[in-house]
Amino acid sequence: MDDTPDGSEQAVGSAHTEDLDLARSVARGDKRACEDFARRLLPTVRRVSRGLLRGSDDANDAAQISLMDLLRSASNYTGRGPLEAWAQRIATRSSMRWMNKQRRVRERALAQAHETDAQDRRAVLRTETLDRLPRPLDEYLDQLTDVQRAAVLLRFALGHTIPEIAAITDAPIPTVKSRIQKGHQELRRLVRRDLNLGVRSADDPED
Known part of the structure; x- marks a missing residue:
């Protein structure tokens, strides 16, 4: 062949x-x-x-x-x-x-921009809503669920990041975000309720 x-x-x-x-x-x-x-x-x-x-x-x-x-x-x-x-x-x-x-x-940059914007909005809400409380803050915090209270305190009082809170509480990051969001929303609702009812802060002067 x-x-x-x-x-x-x-x-x-x-x-x-x-x-x-x-x-x-x-x-x-x-x-x-x-x-x-x-x-x-x-x-x-x-x-x-x-x-x-x-x-x-x-x-x-x-x-x-x-x-x-x-x-x-x-x-x-x-x-x-x-x-x-x-x-x-x-x-x-x-x-x-x-x-x-x-x-x-681009997606990471956009996500970071959104997170920064969300943090700024949360800071404004905290200042506007929680700056002058009709009652002591602990009384409002006690009305949150245990997991919401812990998440809110870790984030806003102690300054931990979301991943740090997830590690501390042994919870997924989406769960931590949800607890913080719902806890903060409940605090605002409670404060606004008292303001609408005319509950006075101890720091407010008497008429």
């Missing part, structure tokens, strides 16, 4: 010889080859990044990262297909990773 490759296989094998030589030169660190490699693949990389990312700045950043990934991955090119097709696959993966990373960064 003749093991000699047929003409079509030889054509496929030789069609990308120059691409393979270029990639191997890049892998060896040849500066001129790296420049030629980057210049040739930049249009492919830009097309991918601009197709996946709407913002021009984001697309440019993703394109730069993809190009760096291509240069680092040059030794993986086997010459079995067009260099541009290989580059497109890698650029797509790189752009998707970058896009997902940026999304997570």
Whole structure:
């Protein structure tokens, strides 16, 4: 049996010889080859990044990262297909990773902004509602459930963070947040009730 490759296989094998030589030169660190490699693949990389990312700045950043990934991955090119097709696959993966990373960064920043805003609102509510109490604070705290009272005191009196309170009380973070929120809402309700009923603070002067 003749093991000699047929003409079509030889054509496929030789069609990308120059691409393979270029990639191997890049892998060896040849500066001129790296420049030629980057210049040739930049249009492919830009097309991918601009197709996946709407913002021009984001697309440019993703394109730069993809190009760096291509240069680092040059030794993986086997010459079995067009260099541009290989580059497109890698650029797509790189752009998707970058896009997902940026999304997570933005989500974390947004969550932190929301948490800061919520803390500011809670501080205002505490000042407005609990600054002048008709009765001693302990009397209001005693009307909360044990877990709400503990969570409120740990958070607002002792200054512990939510994760710290979760560890101290051996409760999940969502549960701790719920206890603090419900406890604070109940305190406000009790204070407003007394204010509406005309209960006077011991510090208020007599008429």
